[in-house]
Amino acid sequence: MQPSAPHYDERLTAPASWWAITALLGISGGLVALPLGTLPMLAGLVGASALAALVVSSYGSVRIRVVAGSLVAGDARIPLTALGEPVPLDAEEARAWRSYKADPRAFMLLRSYVPTALKVEITDPDDPTPYVYLSTRDPQALAAALTAVRAA
Structure with a gap:
């Protein structure tokens, strides 16, 4: 590859x-x-x-990709070195992180018609963004891709 x-x-x-x-x-x-x-x-x-x-x-044309050491979510391009561990969220947890648990400083790529999501902490000390929240239909696969690319 x-x-x-x-x-x-x-x-x-x-x-x-x-x-x-x-x-x-x-x-x-x-x-x-x-x-x-x-x-x-x-x-x-x-x-x-x-x-x-x-x-x-x-x-409906927004894309989420893991490419060449970066997480590309919509217009944002985040280096994988700035990301912590990915946490897949089921529908109930995703709803909580979209509402009462949400931090207004977070980067959120929301789509109301996608019930599940992935939350990834930002570990860069110079970035005030605490985490990235991404609506995704397959949070486990996205988490696995992030983990595999960071490990490689």
Whole structure:
């Protein structure tokens, strides 16, 4: 395996129900413009559908990767040397760390439609961020990838 090949790669895609809502928003845009005629109705349908699809697609395109000695989560790139031990969180623990246990200084990559997460302490003394919280569908695999890359 090449050193730059990803050891873990996950895209937090939006659920199918969000795409159904996108279609309904497109239909609503067409219905709003219906009294103005056929062409405005089609323009409303296409415009509202495209806008809603753009929002859902961009929100659901965030990636979590472990690549070349770094954890890449969305726009953040964190060197593995600055990370402590990963802690996989089940749905109940993840909910607790998203709410009453949360530290406002933490880096949190949240997706409401992903119930499980991974919490990793930041060990860099110059970084005020106490931990990284990542919504992930497979926290055990992400923790294993972080541990394997740090051990190598």
